[in-house]
Amino acid sequence: MAGAPEAGAVASLAAALDGLALPEEEIEIEREMLDGLVQVSQLHAALTAQGLPLVETGHRVVGTEACHFSAPSSMPDDAAQPSGRLIFTGARAIFAGGARALTLPWHTVADVVQHERDVILVRHDRQTFHRFRCNVFADALCAGLLARTLSRRTRAGR
Numbered sequence: 001m002a003g004a005p006e007a008g009a010v011a012s013l014a015a016a017l018d019g020l021a022l023p024e025e026e027i028e029i030e031r032e033m034l035d036g037l038v039q040v041s042q043l044h045a046a047l048t049a050q051g052l053p054l055v056e057t058g059h060r061v062v063g064t065e066a067c068h069f070s071a072p073s074s075m076p077d078d079a080a081q082p083s084g085r086l087i088f089t090g091a092r093a094i095f096a097g098g099a100r101a102l103t104l105p106w107h108t109v110a111d112v113v114q115h116e117r118d119v120i121l122v123r124h125d126r127q128t129f130h131r132f133r134c135n136v137f138a139d140a141l142c143a144g145l146l147a148r149t150l151s152r153r154t155r156a157g158r
Helices: 007-019 028-050 137-155
Strands: 067-074 083-089 092-097 102-105 109-115 118-123 129-134
Touching: 007 028, 028 137, 067 092, 067 137, 083 137, 109 137, 118 137, 129 137
Parallel strands: none
Antiparallel strands: 067 083, 067 129, 083 092, 092 102, 109 118, 118 129
16 A cells, blocks of 8 residues: 555445445454544545654653554564554654563664554565554554655655
């Protein structure tokens, strides 16, 4: 996804889903996906108009840096599968959970892949990656957009 879905496209998807007239318990995942599309569309518009969002956090791993994203997540590829928080600052991605915090400076991130509820940060060696599983699609979509934005800005030297 280069940016975010247009509001009209999301509305069309919502109307099509409503048109199925299925019980809500049968389409709850689809509703969650639509909510994610709405949220990432709003985030994209806000990024364009106002820049990076500022998120209040008192988490000690952030220190004095401005926080731009924070959401509950886990690391499903880690043997312990720790749960914690995925946090983005202007300088780095941080996973705070499990036995220790994992820190990835944005300049080491070559690619960002978002798939379902997962956000994958691929390092420049293209052999090392870190997968974070968000609890909801909206967090994963927004994390993917912000991670791409932050890693590009760092590579561009801004």
